[in-house]
Each structure stands twice: as structure tokens, then as C-alpha cells.
Amino acid sequence: MYDFEYQRATSVGDAISKHSAADDPRFLAGGMTLIPVLKQRLDQPTDIVDLGDLEDMRGISEEGGSIVIKAMTTHHTVNTSELVASKIPALAYLAGTIGDKMVRNRGTIGGSLATNDPAASYPSAVLALNATIKTNSREIPADEFFLGMFDTALEDNELIISVSFPIPDEAGYKHFPNPASRYPIVGSFVAKTSSGVRVGITGAGPCAFRITEFEEALVGNYSADAIREIKVSDDGLNTDIHASAEYRAHLINVMTRRAIGE
Amino acid sequence: MPSIKMTVNGKEVSGEVEGRTLLVQFIRDHLGLTGTHVGCDTSQCGACTVHVNGRAIKSCSLLAAHVDGSDVQTIEGLADGDTLHPMQEAFRQHHALQCGFCTPGMVMSAIGIVNDNPDPTEIEIREALEGNICRCTGYHNIVLAISAAAKEMKA
Numbered sequence: 237m238y239d240f241e242y243q244r245a246t247s248v249g250d251a252i253s254k255h256s257a258a259d260d261p262r263f264l265a266g267g268m269t270l271i272p273v274l275k276q277r278l279d280q281p282t283d284i285v286d287l288g289d290l291e292d293m294r295g296i297s298e299e300g301g302s303i304v305i306k307a308m309t310t311h312h313t314v315n316t317s318e319l320v321a322s323k324i325p326a327l328a329y330l331a332g333t334i335g336d337k338m339v340r341n342r343g344t345i346g347g348s349l350a351t352n353d354p355a356a357s358y359p360s361a362v363l364a365l366n367a368t369i370k371t372n373s374r375e376i377p378a379d380e381f382f383l384g385m386f387d388t389a390l391e392d393n394e395l396i397i398s399v400s401f402p403i404p405d406e407a408g409y410k411h412f413p414n415p416a417s418r419y420p421i422v423g424s425f426v427a428k429t430s431s432g433v434r435v436g437i438t439g440a441g442p443c444a445f446r447i448t449e450f451e452e453a454l455v456g457n458y459s460a461d462a463i464r465e466i467k468v469s470d471d472g473l474n475t476d477i478h479a480s481a482e483y484r485a486h487l488i489n490v491m492t493r494r495a496i497g498e
Numbered sequence: 499m500p501s502i503k504m505t506v507n508g509k510e511v512s513g514e515v516e517g518r519t520l521l522v523q524f525i526r527d528h529l530g531l532t533g534t535h536v537g538c539d540t541s542q543c544g545a546c547t548v549h550v551n552g553r554a555i556k557s558c559s560l561l562a563a564h565v566d567g568s569d570v571q572t573i574e575g576l577a578d579g580d581t582l583h584p585m586q587e588a589f590r591q592h593h594a595l596q597c598g599f600c601t602p603g604m605v606m607s608a609i610g611i612v613n614d615n616p617d618p619t620e621i622e623i624r625e626a627l628e629g630n631i632c633r634c635t636g637y638h639n640i641v642l643a644i645s646a647a648a649k650e651m652k653a
Contacts, residue, residue, distance in 0.1 A: 237518045237520070238518070239516065239517070239518055240517060240518060241517065242500055242516075242517025242518070242561070242563055244500075244563070244566075264561070264564065267559060267560060267561065267564065268541070268559060271520075271541075271559045271560065271561070272540055272541055272559060274518075275539070275540070284517065284561075286561070286563070286564055288564050288565075312553070335629070336544070336628040336629025336630075337554060337607070337610060337611070337614075337626055337628070337629055338541075338544065338547055338554050338555050338556045338607065338610075338629045339541065339556070339629065341553040341554060341555050342555050342556075342559075342560065417542075418628060
């Protein structure tokens with residue numbers, strides 16, 4: 237692997253100041269995306285600011301009707317959390333579908349969201365549950381966070397501290413895994429609350445997005461039948477060796493129906 | 499260069515490494531523990547699996563400096579003298595290896611699986627082995643071995 241300056245942060249403030257002082261730095265959370273990316277030289281930062289020592293950035297709590305997951309919490313911890321399982325079981329289930337056991341032992345929710353891989357699982361839940369992303373400087377609503385492929389609303393030197401997920405009345409997640417990598421070719425997260433229904437889709441486009449036609453149809457009739465005949469446009473969806481845009485559009489409907497419980 | 503310290507197989511070790519040094523390079527090149535293998539080097543195959551603070555991880559995808567201060571266990575730390583760990587013994591008994599390249603990672607991963615789920619079904623074992631690839635495709639006996647070892651480890 238090519239060389240970089242390795243720095244270890246002792247606090248959130250220290251992480252921000254080390255990051256601000258460096259030329260072209262990256263934060264290192266679990267490293268499950270960043271390290272492979274560095275090895276392939278797809279990204280060549282000058283500095284790595286390691287967040288591994290920031291124990292106060294790990295943990296899950298319930299605060300005022302929301303589940304708050306701190307940024308350095310691993311997928312394994314979310315997957316096996318009794319609190320998450322009792323309040324938003326679909327979110328615990330989603331965390332257990334990411335990567336493999338070893339990846340889930342290191343990969344973090346903050347790292348996943350900051351990377352915003354087109355096939356990352358968490359963004360669908362963040363959108364559907366209308367989560368709020370808290371950084372060191374502000375709170376970012378889910379609808380304003382995901383900007384495009386590997387692109388988010390995070391500014392330079394801005395670090396995700398936690399993610400707050402309002403507890404829904406009902407939620408479900410289903411994905412169609414790539415048979416080799418297990419990344420979702422399409423994943424759909426559906427959440428129903430007193431203020432309506434939200435549907436977050438991942439894997440299908442450059443980044444996660446909502447399907448408002450589904451949401452409107454599901455408000456009055458929260459069932460698979462309500463969306464069965466709604467054809468999703470394949471405009472702008474991803475095409476690769478695994479699936480065409482047209483096939484992904486088809487899968488969006490199927491996965492959403494399954495997420496509702498078909 | 500970061501200077502790091504960790505416990506590997508119960509022994510305190512330390513060394514000067516480059517920031518870019520991977521945990522697997524530290525284990526193999528600095529400590530000479532070559533039981534941990536590098537297969538794909540892209541965090542897919544699981545041959546490099548070791549335990550860090552009791553959790554199975556892929557050591558080709560972690561910086562050594564990132565796990566400074568951790569407790570690391572490798573395949574070399576499992577046996578007690580000439581007595582194999584029950585998982586190693588089960589792999590031997592059930593002929594759960596062909597070429598053997600993936601075996602250290604399979605065994606470390608398998609112990610992690612049984613630690614999390616002491617009584618796994620065949621399907622649970624197969625799903626939990628998602629991150630370990632055997633190019634000889636010898637999965638059948640690996641699954642049998644893990645199932646047998648789980649019973650032995652519970653006893």
C-alpha cells in the first residue's frame with residue numbers, strides 16, 4: 237500500500253483539528269471500505285486520522301422516541317442490540333445483512349454513511365425512517381444528506397457523531413443480494429409512522445433515494461397490493477454486469493412489497 | 499513511525515511499524531507467525547481471519563496501528579501444547595481441509611461463529627461462513643466439522 241501520514245485522534249476535537257491541519261486527509265472509522273480503497277489506490281489521501289480510540293463515539297440509546305446510534309458503533313453491535321431489536325427490528329435485521337461476520341465486527345454506521353457507497357445498506361433506512369445525522373457542527377436531515385455517488389452533504393473537516401432514528405409504528409427491509417458480493421442489487425426499507433409512509437431504496441441508483449409514488453399509495457393502504465401495479469421508471473438507475481436498469485426498476489417494486497410483508 | 503504494542507496469543511509484543519502496515523503484515527512479517535494467510539488481499543476470502551479483542555476480523559483490511567493495544571489471537575494460539583483446540587481437532591477428524599490454504603481463516607472464523615451461537619444449525623453455519631472462501635470448495639466437511647466442534651465446545 238502507498239504511504240500516508242498516520243495520526244490517531246484522542247477526542248472528537250482532536251480529530252477535527254488534526255483533520256483540519258492536514259493537506260488531504262481522511263477519517264478512518266472501521267476501515268472496511270477505506271482500507272480496500274487505499275490498497276487499490278482509488279483514493280490517495282496524505283493523512284489518515286484514526287478514530288479508533290474514541291470510545292465515547294460508540295453506543296446505542298433511546299432518546300425521546302428515537303434510537304440514537306453513535307457513529308463508531310459496529311454493524312454487529314446494531315445487529316445484536318436488544319434495544320434496536322425491540323424498537324426498530326428492521327434496522328437490526330438490516331445491520332445483519334451487511335458484508336459478512338468479520339466485516340460487521342469492524343464496519344461502522346458513521347463510516348458507511350460518510351462513504352455513501354451506492355450499494356450501502358444503511359442509507360435506505362436513514363431515508364425511510366427520516367433519521368437525523370448529527371455532526372460535530374450541525375444536524376442534517378436525511379433528505380438533505382445523500383447527494384450522489386460517494387457524495388454527501390458533509391463539508392470538509394465535518395465528522396458524523398451520531399444518527400438519530402425516530403421509532404416507527406412499523407418498518408421492514410428486504411434486499412436482493414448480489415450472489416457474489418452480497419451487496420444489495422436493490423434494497424428497500426419501508427417505514428410507517430403517524431405522519432405517513434416513507435420508502436428508501438438503495439443499490440438501484442447513484443445513491444439512495446425515496447419513491448414518493450409508493451409512499452402516497454401506502455398511506456391509505458399499507459399493503460403490498462397498494463403498490464403492485466405501480467411501475468417504477470428505470471430512468472437514471474444503474475446498469476452493470478449484475479443487473480440492468482430495467483431489472484433494478486422491477487426489483488424495487490418486488491423488494492418493497494416483500495419489505496411490507498408479502 | 500507509529501510504535502505499537504499488543505498482546506498476541508497471550509504474549510506482549512511491540513514494534514515500530516509504518517502507518518500503512520497492515521495487521522496481517524505485522525503478524526506475518528514482524529512476528530513470524532505465518533499461519534495467518536493472505537488470500538485475496540481484498541477482504542473477501544477470509545484466509546487472514548484472526549481475533550481482535552475476541553471478535554473475528556480480516557487482518558488484511560486493518561492497519562496494525564489501528565489495533566494498537568488490542569488482544570489478538572491467531573491460529574498459532576489455539577492449541578494447548580500438543581492438544582489441538584476442539585475446532586482444530588474437528589477439522590482433522592472430519593477431513594475439513596483439502597489444500598489447507600483457507601484453513602487457518604476457516605478455523606478462526608468458525609470459533610467466532612460458535613462463540614456467538616453455541617448451537618448453530620447447518621444453515622446458520624453456512625450463512626455465517628459467508629466471509630470465508632474455500633477454492634477447493636470443500637465446504638461440506640467444513641460445515642460438518644464446525645457442527646461437531648460446537649457440540650464438543652459446549653460439553
